[in-house]
Amino acid sequence: MADVAPNKLRLLKGAVQDNVDLVRGIRTPGLGRRKLLESPPPDPVQRKRIRRLWLWSPLSLVVIAYLLLPSPVVSLRQTAPIKTFEAEIKQTPATAEVKVPETEPQAPASEPHALDRGVIPLAIKKIVIDAGHGGKQPGAISESGVSEKEITLDIALRLRRLLGKTPFEVIMTRQGDQTISLDKRVAFANTNKADLFVSIHVNWTEPREIRPLETYFVGPSDDPVTIKLASMENQESGYSLSEYRRVLEKIYIDTRRDESRSLAKNIQAELYHSLKTINPELDDRGVKMAPFLVLVGTEMPAILVEVSTLSNEEEVQLLTNPDYREKIALALVRGIRSYASNHNGVDRKGS
Numbered sequence: 001m002a003d004v005a006p007n008k009l010r011l012l013k014g015a016v017q018d019n020v021d022l023v024r025g026i027r028t029p030g031l032g033r034r035k036l037l038e039s040p041p042p043d044p045v046q047r048k049r050i051r052r053l054w055l056w057s058p059l060s061l062v063v064i065a066y067l068l069l070p071s072p073v074v075s076l077r078q079t080a081p082i083k084t085f086e087a088e089i090k091q092t093p094a095t096a097e098v099k100v101p102e103t104e105p106q107a108p109a110s111e112p113h114a115l116d117r118g119v120i121p122l123a124i125k126k127i128v129i130d131a132g133h134g135g136k137q138p139g140a141i142s143e144s145g146v147s148e149k150e151i152t153l154d155i156a157l158r159l160r161r162l163l164g165k166t167p168f169e170v171i172m173t174r175q176g177d178q179t180i181s182l183d184k185r186v187a188f189a190n191t192n193k194a195d196l197f198v199s200i201h202v203n204w205t206e207p208r209e210i211r212p213l214e215t216y217f218v219g220p221s222d223d224p225v226t227i228k229l230a231s232m233e234n235q236e237s238g239y240s241l242s243e244y245r246r247v248l249e250k251i252y253i254d255t256r257r258d259e260s261r262s263l264a265k266n267i268q269a270e271l272y273h274s275l276k277t278i279n280p281e282l283d284d285r286g287v288k289m290a291p292f293l294v295l296v297g298t299e300m301p302a303i304l305v306e307v308s309t310l311s312n313e314e315e316v317q318l319l320t321n322p323d324y325r326e327k328i329a330l331a332l333v334r335g336i337r338s339y340a341s342n343h344n345g346v347d348r349k350g351s
Helices: 004-024 044-068 070-077 085-091 148-163 182-191 224-236 241-252 257-275 313-319 322-344
Strands: 126-131 169-172 196-203 212-218 283-290 302-309
Touching: 126 148, 126 182, 148 169, 148 196, 148 322, 196 322, 212 257, 257 283, 257 302, 257 322, 302 313, 302 322, 313 322
Parallel strands: 126 169, 126 196, 196 302, 212 283
Antiparallel strands: 212 302
């Protein structure tokens, strides 16, 4: 690039000299440096042509030189150093505002709505009946010696018989006086891919005069009475310490909660309306959330129902009556069918 200027000057100087020589009659175009001293001087017409050629030839040569050497011309004009992106960043003041191109505001995403279960109809086909306690775990015991495990098993067997007349498939966590931990009951229901889980229990409450009827679904609770009851029921869990965190997470994050609540409401309503005619002092305590582990681990809608209490001796007398236990089982059947009808439309077995 440094030799460009001298080369141009040399070309221009040579062109000018050639034209001067031509005017003086020293040489003619295209004949090199042959002297024409012996030739006669040019006539006036020839002199006029020579002057015209002398005027235009240098300009033509300069134009040709520029056309043949475009890159050096650009380079010669570049007198200032090229600014790099990094250099511009360094020279930009720290307080300078960066202009962000404006974009069209997007419409806010709509709030997610709960999925209508009618969109994906899920039939209720298989039901697990869980008779609370059993074997070495008798549960509550009345002053007269009636144990919870005996009452729950009798009602569960009646419920299975009555549901056998319906399109549902029914299986039981225990069919005799067996000791089964809560984790095994949960595993049984999950392994058999049940659609519903119904756990039957009989309560023990203070004061003893009350006759509570209540149904639970999975969830946290701040009620001291409910927490105490859950603590007693959870003693038979069988879960290890390493599984404790997973169990706690499922109490608070449970996609089955709404369905379990719906099942609990149907069962609680049927039980209360069926039994209050015989037991007018029955206390309808409604539907509640509680962290019962037998409800936490199951993967289907699940409820735990306290059908009566063994702390009140009048309730114990009713429970020892087979007709009263049959009415409890019939109410459970109606509650299950009422809930299932919302899913199945018409109860029918599927493949």
